Amino acid sequence: MTQEPILTARGLVKRYGRVTALNSCDFDLYPGEILAVIGDNGAGKSTLIKAISGAVVPDEGIIELDGKQVLFKSPIEAREAGIETVYQNLALSPALSIADNMFLGREIRKTGFLGDWLRMLDRPTMEKRARDKLTELGLMTIQNISQAVETLSGGQRQGVAVARAAAFGSKMVIMDEPTAALGVKESRRVLELILDVKKRGLPIVLISHNMPHVFEVADRIHIHRLGRRLCVIDPKQYTMSDAVAFMTGAKLPPEAALAA
Numbered sequence: 001m002t003q004e005p006i007l008t009a010r011g012l013v014k015r016y017g018r019v020t021a022l023n024s025c026d027f028d029l030y031p032g033e034i035l036a037v038i039g040d041n042g043a044g045k046s047t048l049i050k051a052i053s054g055a056v057v058p059d060e061g062i063i064e065l066d067g068k069q070v071l072f073k074s075p076i077e078a079r080e081a082g083i084e085t086v087y088q089n090l091a092l093s094p095a096l097s098i099a100d101n102m103f104l105g106r107e108i109r110k111t112g113f114l115g116d117w118l119r120m121l122d123r124p125t126m127e128k129r130a131r132d133k134l135t136e137l138g139l140m141t142i143q144n145i146s147q148a149v150e151t152l153s154g155g156q157r158q159g160v161a162v163a164r165a166a167a168f169g170s171k172m173v174i175m176d177e178p179t180a181a182l183g184v185k186e187s188r189r190v191l192e193l194i195l196d197v198k199k200r201g202l203p204i205v206l207i208s209h210n211m212p213h214v215f216e217v218a219d220r221i222h223i224h225r226l227g228r229r230l231c232v233i234d235p236k237q238y239t240m241s242d243a244v245a246f247m248t249g250a251k252l253p254p255e256a257a258l259a260a
């Protein structure tokens with residue numbers, strides 16, 4: 001890779017009592033790429049993602065965003081720095097509308113007294129921005145912006161969560177198992193959405209156990225094993241069974257992948 005990474009991590013360590021969830025873990029995300037993170041259950045993928053997104057503060061190690069060292073003490077700090085995460089449980093409020101969900105926690109207030117003092121929301125602006133973003137991502141065909149999220153299908157909800165992340169993530173978007181709870185058709189739509197987000201220039205970290213999905217969309221695959229990055233592979237040069245063999249320790253990755 002000739003470009004500089006957007007985000008790098010070196011030597012991350014996170015211990016939970018006697019369990020070492022991250023054991024001197026390195027990580028690199030480059031501009032414009034979809035980087036999949038795969039690994040066995042308990043390998044430490046979620047902990048790595050939490051360290052990058054501010055949900056967990058590592059005990060040791062360095063994270064740099066755009067070449068500057070960062071230490072996020074909360075997900076809000078990571079969000080403010082441009083790192084958006086779509087969690088498995090989506091963190092949407094079912095009873096609220098699509099527009100309200102898109103702006104959850106970052107509502108736009110009316111200007112002047114009404115907003116500053118009465119905390120009144122600028123709903124028309126929020127609805128317009130939500131509509132624009134969903135249209136841009138090809139999601140407006142299925143949704144009415146003031147519809148409650150609880151009336152949407154799983155795939156549509158995932159769409160709202162991804163659109164929200166794409167709308168606010170200025171540096172990168174992290175997606176934790178975005179297709180895990182979805183049917184075949186809905187998964188397809190979400191994969192297309194991920195590719196759309198990439199086309200718009202945002203790099204994506206995709207954590208997934210679904211090998212066909214990973215091999216379909218990823219530019220590079222970070223294989224995580226025993227709390228650290230074992231290797232990074234190009235999905236065009238390896239098969240799914242190679243990836244699983246590296247992940248489980250059945251086969252050692254070649255030197256070139258280890259150095260990646």
Ligand SMILES: Nc1ncnc2c1ncn2[C@@H]1O[C@H](COP(=O)(O)OP(=O)(O)OP(=O)(O)O)[C@@H](O)[C@H]1O
Pocket residue numbers: 016019020021039040041042043044045046047048
């Ligand atoms: N909050 C916590 N308290 C104690 N131990 C934890 C905590 N979070 C994670 N761990 C432990 O850290 C290790 C790594 O867990 P992590 O969830 O990061 O793995 P993972 O690769 O995401 O697994 P999975 O694919 O099953 O979600 C595991 O042994 C897990 O039990």
